[in-house]
Amino acid sequence: MKHYAMVIDQSRCVGCMACIAACVQENQVPFENFRTRVLEITKGKFPELRTEFRPELCNHCDNAPCVMACPTGASYKREDGIVMIDRDKCVGCKACIAACPYDARYINEEYGFADKCTFCLHRLKKDLEPACVATCIGKSRIFGDLSDRDSEVSRLLAENESRVRLKAAGTKPRVFYIKRYPTKK
Amino acid sequence: MAISRRNFLKCAALTAGGAVLAESPFVRAGAKAVIKKDIRYVPSFCEMCFWRCGLIAKVEGDRLVKLDGNPLHPQSRGRLCAKGQSGMGLLYDKDRLKTPLIRTGKRGDGKYRKASWNEAYSYIAEKLTAIRKKYGPESVALFAHGSGGAYMGNFMEAWGSPNHSHPSYAQCLGAREVAFTLTFGQGPASTAERYDMANSRVMALFGSHLGENMHNSHIQDFVDGLGNGTKLIVIDPRYSTAATKSSMWLPIKPGTDIALILAWINIVIKENWYDHDYIAKYAIGFKELKEAVKNYTPEWAAKKTDLPKHQIVEAIRELGRYKPNVLVHPGRHYSWYGDDTQRGRGLAILNALLGTWGRKGGIWLPPKVNLAKLKKKIKYPKPKRDSLAYGDYPFSSAGITTEVRQATISGKPYPIKAWFVIGTNLMKTMPAPEITKKAIDNLDLVVNIDLMPTDMVMMSDVILPAASYLERHDDLAVVTQKNAGIAIRQPVVKPWKDVKPAWLIANELCAKMGLGKYIEYKTLEEHMREKAKLWNIDYDKLSRVGYIPIPDSYHPYITEKNQPKFDTDSKKIELYSSALDDEDMDPVPRYTHHREPPAGSFRLIYGRSPVQTFSRSINNKWLWELKNDNAVWLNADIARQMGIKNGDKISLINEKGGKSNVGRVKVTERIRKDCVYLIHGFGSTSKRMTMAYGRGIDDTQMMTHYATDPICGTNGLRVNFVKLLKES
Ligand code: SF4
Ligand code: SF4
Ligand code: SF4
Numbered sequence: 001m002k003h004y005a006m007v008i009d010q011s012r013c014v015g016c017m018a019c020i021a022a023c024v025q026e027n028q029v030p031f032e033n034f035r036t037r038v039l040e041i042t043k044g045k046f047p048e049l050r051t052e053f054r055p056e057l058c059n060h061c062d063n064a065p066c067v068m069a070c071p072t073g074a075s076y077k078r079e080d081g082i083v084m085i086d087r088d089k090c091v092g093c094k095a096c097i098a099a100c101p102y103d104a105r106y107i108n109e110e111y112g113f114a115d116k117c118t119f120c121l122h123r124l125k126k127d128l129e130p131a132c133v134a135t136c137i138g139k140s141r142i143f144g145d146l147s148d149r150d151s152e153v154s155r156l157l158a159e160n161e162s163r164v165r166l167k168a169a170g171t172k173p174r175v176f177y178i179k180r181y182p183t184k185k
Numbered sequence: 186m187a188i189s190r191r192n193f194l195k196c197a198a199l200t201a202g203g204a205v206l207a208e209s210p211f212v213r214a215g216a217k218a219v220i221k222k223d224i225r226y227v228p229s230f231c232e233m234c235f236w237r238c239g240l241i242a243k244v245e246g247d248r249l250v251k252l253d254g255n256p257l258h259p260q261s262r263g264r265l266c267a268k269g270q271s272g273m274g275l276l277y278d279k280d281r282l283k284t285p286l287i288r289t290g291k292r293g294d295g296k297y298r299k300a301s302w303n304e305a306y307s308y309i310a311e312k313l314t315a316i317r318k319k320y321g322p323e324s325v326a327l328f329a330h331g332s333g334g335a336y337m338g339n340f341m342e343a344w345g346s347p348n349h350s351h352p353s354y355a356q357c358l359g360a361r362e363v364a365f366t367l368t369f370g371q372g373p374a375s376t377a378e379r380y381d382m383a384n385s386r387v388m389a390l391f392g393s394h395l396g397e398n399m400h401n402s403h404i405q406d407f408v409d410g411l412g413n414g415t416k417l418i419v420i421d422p423r424y425s426t427a428a429t430k431s432s433m434w435l436p437i438k439p440g441t442d443i444a445l446i447l448a449w450i451n452i453v454i455k456e457n458w459y460d461h462d463y464i465a466k467y468a469i470g471f472k473e474l475k476e477a478v479k480n481y482t483p484e485w486a487a488k489k490t491d492l493p494k495h496q497i498v499e500a501i502r503e504l505g506r507y508k509p510n511v512l513v514h515p516g517r518h519y520s521w522y523g524d525d526t527q528r529g530r531g532l533a534i535l536n537a538l539l540g541t542w543g544r545k546g547g548i549w550l551p552p553k554v555n556l557a558k559l560k561k562k563i564k565y566p567k568p569k570r571d572s573l574a575y576g577d578y579p580f581s582s583a584g585i586t587t588e589v590r591q592a593t594i595s596g597k598p599y600p601i602k603a604w605f606v607i608g609t610n611l612m613k614t615m616p617a618p619e620i621t622k623k624a625i626d627n628l629d630l631v632v633n634i635d636l637m638p639t640d641m642v643m644m645s646d647v648i649l650p651a652a653s654y655l656e657r658h659d660d661l662a663v664v665t666q667k668n669a670g671i672a673i674r675q676p677v678v679k680p681w682k683d684v685k686p687a688w689l690i691a692n693e694l695c696a697k698m699g700l701g702k703y704i705e706y707k708t709l710e711e712h713m714r715e716k717a718k719l720w721n722i723d724y725d726k727l728s729r730v731g732y733i734p735i736p737d738s739y740h741p742y743i744t745e746k747n748q749p750k751f752d753t754d755s756k757k758i759e760l761y762s763s764a765l766d767d768e769d770m771d772p773v774p775r776y777t778h779h780r781e782p783p784a785g786s787f788r789l790i791y792g793r794s795p796v797q798t799f800s801r802s803i804n805n806k807w808l809w810e811l812k813n814d815n816a817v818w819l820n821a822d823i824a825r826q827m828g829i830k831n832g833d834k835i836s837l838i839n840e841k842g843g844k845s846n847v848g849r850v851k852v853t854e855r856i857r858k859d860c861v862y863l864i865h866g867f868g869s870t871s872k873r874m875t876m877a878y879g880r881g882i883d884d885t886q887m888m889t890h891y892a893t894d895p896i897c898g899t900n901g902l903r904v905n906f907v908k909l910l911k912e913s
Binding site: 031 | 264
């Protein structure tokens with residue numbers, strides 16, 4: 001069974017938002033809603049500064065609070081690890097939105113269902129990378145199968161120290177952050 | 186798992202022209218099955234900005250649904266930036282110009298009536314004929330940016346005016362190209378920029394907004410370099426995106442770059458970091474250079490630049506240590522202080538001393554392309570008067586917009602009475618827009634060929650709506666990355682409403698003016714096919730795949746057989762420029778002091794957003810949602826002193842008391858205390874741009890003056906000071 005995951009190499013992200021634009025078009029995300037974003041966080045005092053670019057998206061948690069919170073069973077976890085929403089079952093109650101600690105979901109106002117990143121499942125089925133990964137200008141986003149030990153994501157996680165967002169929440173994210181090339185001092 | 190981009194291409198190549206059925210992933214399950222439409226994949230190239238990346242358009246029926254990068258095309262390599270991804274926002278912008286318009290009210294008050302193309306051409310013809318009679322054909326000037334400019338250039342030739350001008354020269358990279366040409370006989374530009382960033386061991390960036398200025402493959406190279414361990418040194422008063430990736434950030438005092446450069450040259454020579462063999466073989470003027478820079482010590486530079494001495498020395502030693510696989514990247518937007526050619530000379534000299542030209546990790550040599558020229562079937566008339574657009578500068582190498590503007594006001598050396606403007610929003614391009622307005626007052630005719638009702642479009646008498654890059658052919662493009670190739674632009678969808686491609690507009694104008702004999706082709710495509718044939722390129726294949734490489738063009742580095750050619754007077758790299766000396770200009774750059782902002786004022790520094798192309802794209806809905814404001818960066822300590830908090834409403838006041846729109850402030854540690862920064866292109870004054878109108882602050886409006894480069898006439902724009910006013 002595949003075990004999909006994304007690894008984000010923050011040292012290669014330049015905050016260019018090509019990923020967001022690609023996601024919006026690929027998935028026809030409604031105007032002013034987003035399935036992914038890129039944060040720019042600065043610490044320090046002039047001139048001793050550090051700025052981090054942090055792309056964020058649904059973590060496809062193995063222990064997904066949105067799935068547990070969903071009263072209708074619309075939110076579910078696939079065997080390959082992708083957290084999906086069954087649009088026919090979804091009643092738009094927003095319980096999942098409240099439960100998600102990562103602010104990854106929105107309501108599609110036109111149709112009234114909750115929506116979020118799907119790891120571009122429709123593309124995976126056609127053997128294509130997720131849209132944000134395929135266009136990432138910095139090649140900062142890397143996607144693949146953790147059950148394959150030779151995959152790039154497996155290799156990157158084996159070779160680098162990785163982090164997940166809000167580890168303490170116990171959600172077990174499948175989006176991992178690395179800084180492959182720390183700036184040499 | 187075998188997810189590869191190659192599969193995508195295969196699919197694209199197979200189906201271009203043909204049609205496949207596809208399931209739509211977007212429909213709600215259980216909702217009625219959507220009618221499956223034809224899906225086509227059409228390759229072309231982007232013009233959301235001027236990098237012109239290869240793209241593959243996915244078209245469903247008549248509608249463009251997705252744009253992706255063409256993996257074959259070296260400017261995109263399968264990827265498109267946010268702007269490129271959002272091309273449909275331009276194509277389907279409800280505010281787009283849809284039909285020709287003729288002004289009915291006063292200039293600038295926005296009153297127009299719809300007109301047919303013939304009416305619009307007749308209006309133009311009548312005015313042009315009168316101008317020719319009274320002032321001569323040279324009194325018509327062109328301002329052009331982008332692919333369409335060439336066709337209007339042809340019209341100007343046919344008409345008999347030499348007055349073409351390009352904001353990309355005087356308001357952007359002109360001085361850099363001139364400086365490098367004086368030094369190496371050639372500028373570093375190609376269809377890309379010839380910096381080998383992916384292979385650079387150490388790279389120094391001067392005020393470059395790499396990453397904020399999104400030029401696709403350029404940024405890919407930059408990040409690949411970081412991935413390969415490039416040590417990055419960034420010289421910038423602002424902790425830019427590039428600076429965030431650096432191992433050394435030198436927050437230099439604005440306007441003092443030349444001091445740092447001269448000290449670096451001095452250190453390179455004194456400490457023996459330069460490439461002896463390379464200089465001996467390829468360069469002249471070393472002795473004179475050595476003599477001229479000997480007093481520019483690190484101590485002296487530290488005082489001028491406000492940088493610690495050890496940092497100045499450390500940085501250049503790092504470059505020296507890894508020469509010649511290093512790069513002193515001069516940046517692209519170059520018109521800063523009016524001594525920009527000399528700054529460029531300094532950077533060119535540094536690159537020469539470190540031996541980077543033609544070296545891995547430095548500046549690669551252009552690809553070898555030997556393409557025959559189509560025989561010109563026509564001969565344009567020779568204008569009776571010389572172009573006034575080059576101004577009175579010994580080394581101006583393209584038409585200068587502000588020279589045309591000045592001549593329009595003064596009538597000297599001869600009057601300019603009509604402006605044709607294509608693809609450039611002059612009100613946001615030339616500094617001091619009130620001068621632009623004054624010039625426009627003197628005109629008998631202003632014609633704009635554009636897609637959107639920009640500030641400048643709304644100043645014109647006749648508006649001609651142009652087809653977008655997604656709806657038209659443009660001439661075959663010779664792409665010159667390390668490898669060269671030919672790319673095609675072709676319509677991916679039918680033009681909507683009553684718009685026309687620029688080549689057709691130019692031809693029709695020719696016909697209308699009785700200049701039919703100067704029309705080179707009936708359809709551009711026929712001309713493209715002819716060229717392809719001459720070049721031995723299979724046109725039909727090209728239109729299927731989008732890009733075809735030219736074999737054996739790759740010769741980026743110096744080898745015994747691949748020697749560089751320097752097209753200077755001496756045929757060598759000129760460290761000391763006799764060409765400049767002959768014109769009584771400094772043959773080796775000298776430090777000149779620039780005025781500094783008085784207390785309570787800040788130097789205005791402007792830059793780019795990776796999701797906007799100047800003011801061109803600000804009404805694009807899909808980019809608007811990513812960036813629709815340009816908060817002014819203000820140093821955190823200063824903000825505290827002024828009682829200003831992050832996000833507060835503010836306005837800027839320029840040196841003539843002019844007040845900007847009300848905008849927001851970004852309080853940040855990422856900038857020096859003596860300057861403020863904002864993204865260029867915001868603050869549209871055009872009510873017809875319904876998303877962009879009135880949003881953000883217009884930096885150009887804050888520029889009351891500019892510093893003219895005496896060598897080549899470009900406009901230094903970072904010489905303006907502003908005050909910051911808290912708004913409630
Ligand atoms: S994987 Fe697909 S849906 Fe998820 S953020 Fe990327 S583009 Fe959007
Ligand atoms: S496209 Fe890649 S480099 Fe650009 S912001 Fe997104 S993750 Fe970062
Ligand atoms: S860099 Fe972006 S906007 Fe510019 S041509 Fe390439 S894809 Fe288009």
